[in-house]
Amino acid sequence: xxxxxxxxxxxxxxxxxxxxxxxxxxxxxxxxxxxxxxxxxxxxxxxxxxxxxxxxxxxxxxxxxxxxxxxxxxxxxxxxxxxxxxxxxxxxxxxxxxxxxxxxxxxxxxxxxxxxxxxxxxxxxxxxxxxxxxxxxxxxxxxxxxxxxxxxxxxxxxxxxxxxxxxxxxxxxxxxxxxxxxxxxxxxxxxxxxxxxxxxxxxxxxxxxxxxxxxxxxxxxxxxxxxxxxxxxxxxxxxxxxxxxxxxxxxxxxxxxxxxxxxxxxxxxxxxxxxxxxxxxxxxxxxxxxxxxxxxxxxxxxxxxxxxxxxxxxxxxxxxxx
Amino acid sequence: xxxxxxxxxxxxxxxxxxxxxxxxxxxxxxxxxxxxxxxxxxxxxxxxxxxxxxxxxxxxxxxxxxxxxxxxxxxxxxxxxxxxxxxxxxxxxxxxxxxxxxxxxxxxxxxxxxxxxxxxxxxxxxxxxxxxxxxxxxxxxxxxxxxxxxxxxxxxxxxxxxxxxxxxxxxxxxxxxxxxxxxxxxxxxxxxxxxxxxxxxxxxxxxxxxxxxxxxxxxxxxxxxxxxxxxxxxxxxxxxxxxxxxxxxxxxxxxxxxxxxxxxxxxxxxxxxxxxxxxxxxxxxxxxxxxxxxx
Numbered sequence: 001x002x003x004x005x006x007x008x009x010x011x012x013x014x015x016x017x018x019x020x021x022x023x024x025x026x027x028x029x030x031x032x033x034x035x036x037x038x039x040x041x042x043x044x045x046x047x048x049x050x051x052x053x054x055x056x057x058x059x060x061x062x063x064x065x066x067x068x069x070x071x072x073x074x075x076x077x078x079x080x081x082x083x084x085x086x087x088x089x090x091x092x093x094x095x096x097x098x099x100x101x102x103x104x105x106x107x108x109x110x111x112x113x114x115x116x117x118x119x120x121x122x123x124x125x126x127x128x129x130x131x132x133x134x135x136x137x138x139x140x141x142x143x144x145x146x147x148x149x150x151x152x153x154x155x156x157x158x159x160x161x162x163x164x165x166x167x168x169x170x171x172x173x174x175x176x177x178x179x180x181x182x183x184x185x186x187x188x189x190x191x192x193x194x195x196x197x198x199x200x201x202x203x204x205x206x207x208x209x210x211x212x213x214x215x216x217x218x219x220x221x222x223x224x225x226x227x228x229x230x231x232x233x234x235x236x237x238x239x240x241x242x243x244x245x246x247x248x249x250x251x252x253x254x255x256x257x258x259x260x261x262x263x264x265x266x267x268x269x270x271x272x273x274x275x276x277x278x279x280x281x282x283x284x285x286x287x288x289x290x291x292x293x294x295x296x297x298x299x300x301x302x303x304x305x306x307x308x309x310x311x312x313x314x315x316x317x318x319x320x321x322x
Numbered sequence: 323x324x325x326x327x328x329x330x331x332x333x334x335x336x337x338x339x340x341x342x343x344x345x346x347x348x349x350x351x352x353x354x355x356x357x358x359x360x361x362x363x364x365x366x367x368x369x370x371x372x373x374x375x376x377x378x379x380x381x382x383x384x385x386x387x388x389x390x391x392x393x394x395x396x397x398x399x400x401x402x403x404x405x406x407x408x409x410x411x412x413x414x415x416x417x418x419x420x421x422x423x424x425x426x427x428x429x430x431x432x433x434x435x436x437x438x439x440x441x442x443x444x445x446x447x448x449x450x451x452x453x454x455x456x457x458x459x460x461x462x463x464x465x466x467x468x469x470x471x472x473x474x475x476x477x478x479x480x481x482x483x484x485x486x487x488x489x490x491x492x493x494x495x496x497x498x499x500x501x502x503x504x505x506x507x508x509x510x511x512x513x514x515x516x517x518x519x520x521x522x523x524x525x526x527x528x529x530x531x532x533x534x535x536x537x538x539x540x541x542x543x544x545x546x547x548x549x550x551x552x553x554x555x556x557x558x559x560x561x562x563x564x565x566x567x568x569x570x571x572x573x574x575x576x577x578x579x580x581x582x583x584x585x586x587x588x589x590x591x592x593x594x595x596x597x598x599x600x601x602x603x604x605x606x607x608x609x610x611x612x613x614x615x616x617x
Contacts, residue, residue: 022517026508027506034385035389038392039372039395046368062361073504076503089541090541097506098548102539102548192357192361192403196357198336198356200332205330
């Protein structure tokens with residue numbers, strides 16, 4: 001078996017699709033997601049410190065809003081990296097990078113608010129198990145065609161179901177977080193529109209003051225928005241959890257997509273296939289698949305390629321020996 | 323966490339009744355300006371921490387791109403505050419609600435205000451409600467002289483801060499918007515080192531030590547076509563260091579302008595000047611201003 005084999009001659013021009021996709025996905029996995037995580041951790045640490053000191057309610061509000069804003073940016077990152085495959089809006093002949101680099105203000109709303117209606121095939125797109133929404137090209141079919149043994153194929157099928165089921169749970173939480181945080185994030189970003197505590201209250205219809213830890217003017221609507229309760233710390237903790245989960249999703253999507261690109265080796269103008277290690281991405285909680293399946297998935301599996309001419313020579317050799 | 327229910331409403335309290343008049347800009351705008359100190363603290367600290375994290379990353383030889391981009395994003399957001407505030411102040415005396423102008427300003431509006439005021443710095447005192455020769459005609463000569471001298475010192479400082487903010491706006495806006503919406507920002511190495519990024523970045527000169535490729539695609543849905551443009555944006559330490567100063571200047575200017583407006587309204591004064599500018603005029607003139615000080 002060869003270390004690498006030339007890619008088939010009909011592989012499309014890598015300059016148009018493969019390389020731009022690779023660069024965009026790498027930027028998500030290696031630059032943007034680490035940036036978002038670092039900023040989120042920083043904002044959460046500061047918000048909790050200011051809240052616990054309890055000396056300045058306005059600073060506490062501003063710092064808490066900063067944390068909610070960071071979480072929302074993580075949510076947008078996950079939506080932007082996944083949407084090209086899950087929710088493509090432009091003809092995708094050139095690949096996901098075209099969609100990823102197009103600003104679409106409605107994308108995250110559409111993405112999160114529709115996620116509870118997605119079927120398992122659509123969740124499978126997030127992990128690269130299905131190439132794009134509505135496509136018949138699946139990773140399982142490709143691996144079956146490549147001759148992967150039935151036992152391993154069974155483990156991959158189980159892993160695909162468990163991953164879709166896990167992502168469905170994750171998206172319920174992300175969608176809830178998006179709905180909770182987005183208006184606060186907009187208020188933070190577009191002017192830091194908190195209502196100073198010494199001049200603003202939330203009151204009920206009888207003019208009774210209702211304790212509110214976060215009170216902002218909304219950016220688009222006439223009203224204001226308040227976080228019920230005396231303590232903004234739970235909102236900050238929730239924002240950190242949601243933001244980190246969103247970064248996990250962004251990295252999972254980027255990593256799943258990069259696996260099939262990283263099998264390619266570019267050498268000058270030529271493209272080769274390298275051995276493909278652990279080709280099947282998965283993500284689920286322990287216990288979601290059987291121990292036997294998990295043991296199979298955790299083995300390092302490497303698929304090597306055989307040149308057509310090598311295969312023909314082997315066939316001829318075996319014919320001769322018969 | 324819950325949104326505003328129908329039975330709940332915001333009540334602004336402890337504001338004088340006349341905040342609804344057009345010189346004040348409305349109760350929400352005055353309330354907004356009263357939050358200037360906490361707002362400036364939040365923006366300044368966020369930039370400061372991001373910058374410190376970036377310097378640490380560079381010093382230990384870690385990947386500098388993530389931290390550099392966080393610095394740039396936080397700076398871009400701080401610049402937006404300044405543009406929104408000055409747009410809102412521009413509506414005073416017009417009958418328009420200043421707070422609505424502030425919160426509804428578009429990116430184009432903000433780009434226009436940065437450019438317009440930077441292109442005509444003589445108008446900055448009027449735009450930021452400083453005393454001018456035209457608006458002080460009715461004052462006694464000694465008061466007028468004192469006020470105009472202090473205003474002149476302030477205008478020089480504010481003009482320099484504004485010009486720096488305007489010069490950094492477009493670059494920081496692009497980075498902040500991309501970071502906020504999760505758009506790819508591709509580090510230099512992924513473009514110039516094999517295998518490269520294909521058509522993305524083709525033709526760009528590799529003239530900075532650290533830069534990211536900002537990519538924007540627009541789609542024509544009817545024609546089913548799309549168009550992509552890209553630019554290399556320098557985020558090297560020199561540029562980022564200058565941008566940081568731009569951002570800190572903008573935060574300081576935003577705070578002073580907002581606090582001056584809140585003070586003007588709450589004390590029913592025609593003008594409000596930060597104390598440090600008054601300290602820079604001759605003592606005799608300082609005494610005159612102190613005699614007429616309110617609040």
